[in-house]
Amino acid sequence: MAEMLRPCPKCGGKAKLKRGLPNMGNSKIRYALVQCLECNYKTPTLKPLKGESDKSLKERAIRLWND
């Protein structure tokens, strides 16, 4: 998954997928975004759509970064 991330478009730095850990009693992550570790440039924070899987949410964040 992380290996699918392109280098930062601003500085060429390494990017990382970040996610909001689930609340108690909820197994799904709360948000996902991709952020550059060098300059902190990041995608907008994506919240899960109704019924969306964690995998789908993370893939949307990755696609947003790579586009």
Ligand SMILES: [Zn+2]
């Ligand atoms: Zn950067």
